[in-house]
Amino acid sequence: MSKVIQFFLVLVLLQTSVFAQKNVNDYKYIVIPNQFDFQRSDDQYQLNSLTKFLFNKYGYQAYFEDEDLPVDVSQDRCLALKADLKKLKGFLITRLQFELKDCNGNIVSTSKVGETKVKQYDTAYNIALRQAFETYQNMNYTYEPKEDVKTPVVAIEEVVEKPIVKQDTIEQKKELAEAEIQEEVAKKQIEIPEAKTPEVEKVVSTETIPQPVKISDKSWYATPIDNGFQVVDSSKNKVMTLLYSGASDVYIVKDENAIVFKKEGYWMYSSNDGSGIKVNRIDLKF
Secondary structure (H helix, E strand, O other): OOOHHHHHHHHHHHHHHHHHHHHHHOOOEEEEOOOOOOOOOOOHHHEEEEEHHHHOOOOOOOOEEOOOOHHHHHHOOOHEEEEEEEEOOOOOOOEEEEEEEOOOOOOOEEEEEEEEEOOOHHHHHHHHHHHHHHHHHOOOOOOOOOOOOOOOHOOOOOHHHHHHHHHHHHHHHHHHHHHHHHHHHHHHHHHOOOOOOOHHHHHHHHHOOOOOOOOOOEEEEEEEEEEEEEEEEEEOOOOEEEEEEOEEEEEEEOOOOOEEEEEEOOEEEEOOOOOEEEEEEEEEEE
């Protein structure tokens, strides 16, 4: 009898998991509040910014609630899920869990519980949040619009009656041109000095990199800042600052002759002291 009960419990859990994923796929956007219930101020410990960053990184379309939202969700709030982060009770332990709610406040999906015994709040919240987010990181989210969802007539009439399309097109072309210029400038900045470029490219493009020794056995955590990330260790000590380079998974280390790049699933720290390039593997979490 117990085996039968266990079988049905497993079956129910599997069905619940599939149902939750399907429901999340029914929604096009994720709206994130500026302040969760347990926070004392907007974006305290940068948890809200980190939440938005992670959702966008793994294929969702995430916005803060006070941002200019896309036209379709502005007219139909039920296209979006609201991400809420809950702080659960725990003795000498930090425990966080995500809840995704629909426009009527119903819980559509609940994440696993992220927890840590780290004492410093900012580091503990960062670690617990990332653990809780693994639920949505591994969900393989893909928006699947319902067949009966149609574009509002009002939005179509506005596009037809008002010359907004041309203006938007001009602005988009202008922004695209500026982005291309900035990308070219970023590429040139990476190539300076030219003597280092061939060596860096050689290291990055090497078919196999010998197993480098880790700089540190401890994990480092990257927190979003303007124009890059600030990297700290589990004790909140600043390790380095990473700046955007304009290339995917390649960052410039501020005030150092070094870059951080991703190779074969590992993050590498590559430095050049003038006598040659040294590459070390680091345990970096974004």
